[in-house]
Amino acid sequence: MTNPIRIALAGNPNTGKTTLFNALTGLRQHTGNWAGKTVSLAEGNVQFKGKTYHFIDLPGTYSLFSNSTDEEVARNYIVFERPDVTLVVLDATSLERNFNLALQILEMTRNVIVCINLIDEAEKKGIKINERLLTNRLGVPVIKLSARNKVGFDLLLDTIERIVNGAIECNPTQMTYSDEIEEQIKKIEPYIREMVGDRLSSRWVSLRLLDGDERLLDEIKNRLQLEEVKKTNEYRTAIL
């Protein structure tokens, strides 16, 4: 059996993220517990064009720093569990505030779809969103949705499928910071890349180390150690 295709949902609280999750997965969901964390996440499957997509509803957060357990769980899932596609659900009526999270996720992982939800409400308020322009600027698909009325679902599932089979290639544009920060990133990024390879975004890890994110440091240490143990075990079983 091949691994199921995993789709993570991230987003600010109250953006309709869970509404979208429920509407997509219907009753085909259960609650999963994540190792070492008391936070439980809802999961559910969606069938589309003969394939099974496994959706994971991450905790709603405003950012992805190590501020709270929720933020850490959401961030660790995206970074370490590496879902095939990450959906960022944004509230169309307060995009400016919501973009913040999308930009952070684009620094962490490649395959991202930006879902602009509550589009019907935004249109009522006279907000017009040019998703083509945003797609160009962000380098990943931007899709308008109304989770409540199931508007835009076909396009969303279609886009997910095309990312998974490689028809769409995401190329997230990276944030650029002040010259000083960029200089610092340049100094340590090569070492990080050597260490983590392509498992993590070395630019993002560099930034977090500069930021002094000790919780992430611990997480990385644990994960690297686990891998070491795994490797030695594999090696042992191989020679025995």
Add this chain to the structure above:
Amino acid sequence: MNIEQLYSEAQQLSSPKLRDEIVHHLYKRSSQLCQEGVTYSKSKSDTKTEKLDAIFTSPLFGFPIMIVMLGLVFYLTIAGANIPSSMLAEFFGWLENYITAFFTFIHAPEWLHGVLVLGLYRGTTWVISVMLPPMAIFFPTFALLENYGYLPRVAFNMDRIFKKVGAHGKQSLTMAMGFGCNAAAVISTRIIESPRERMLAILTNNFVPCNGRWGTLIVLASLFMAANFTGGLKSLVTTGVIVGLVLFGIIVTFFVSWVLSKTALKGVPTHYTLELPPYRRPKFFDTVIRSSLTKSWTVLVRAVKVAAPAAILTWVIANIYIGDTSILMYMVQFLDPFGQLLGLDGYIMLAFILGMPANEIVFPILLMGYLSTGALTEVDNLVDLKNIFLEQGWTWVTALNMMLFSLLHYPCGTTLINIYKETKSKKWTFLAFLIPTVIAILVPFIIAQTARLLGWI
């Protein structure tokens, strides 16, 4: 190189401002994206909100407006509460005559009259007449401001200071809650995600006076602080004193938060997004009725429930004699030297100790203590009340220090229980008791000693 070496290397390169810079860039990019990709056809209410926010959250006018608003609410409370307060007091005094007459008529024993009328009746009716009118005005006015959307702007303004002292901006919301009830406010700190900042909010919430203390503060301020003024000016001066006290409490909050965030609760405040709701025309009738009736009523019931047993207890210990001294007097004499150091007296200290279950009963207990020893005047208006205090040797320093002690002292029993439930830690609960107590002793001590040294009293 391993990851830890890289981390310490990164730390050397980095500056403490880095996170702020990162967040700043994220926001800049977000707004840039929105400018390019989103067009707004603005509705009228949007532009109105923007214009009002430019005033209410302006760095220049934000704080003066807040202080004026606070003053306005207190002024309305104080000026408006005076007349109904004395009317209620007079009414209860008038009713007491009939109740006493009834007790004489049925030949009730002296002690029964003592417990029920002089103890229970006087204690509880005092709570009602002193506290009900201010609450009935304060709550709805505050609720109207909240309803209008002004309170979130207060939180926005305060956020800057809270960040500076290492605390969380949402703390201002939990403080606003504390103006109602500290016990409820402790639970409301759940809105702060970070445990460190939440602890700061819990430990300092006590420094905003809850409604159990408003009565004490307002009555003492109007009796002693504005004694030489009359009419509107009197209420104005009283308001000034109360606003000053509240600001002092807030300054203490900042100070304690700052000290703790540099010592026991070291750390950098977390970022959060505060959503400012649009201004709304308050639902006047709904708000006024709901908050004045429901809230005042529940608070009052609570006060009376706790005050009634305390009233009985106070009367009993004031009337059981060992030798020729009552138990109450033994306690008062024991506490008096310490009280005098703080510019207070033994009765006041005892009232605060017996008032531990709820702040609402401190004032009635004090009054009952004084009445049981002093001349038994008919207390049916606020001037007689002042005479009782003057007979006990009160000066403006006594009044000021009692107000300060009330503002700063340990949280009430319910609040402490809630703190324990929320923190699950005996150590932090004890600190929540200790920090305010130490401050509440130090501040009046300094004031009393200075006043004596300079010969002001």
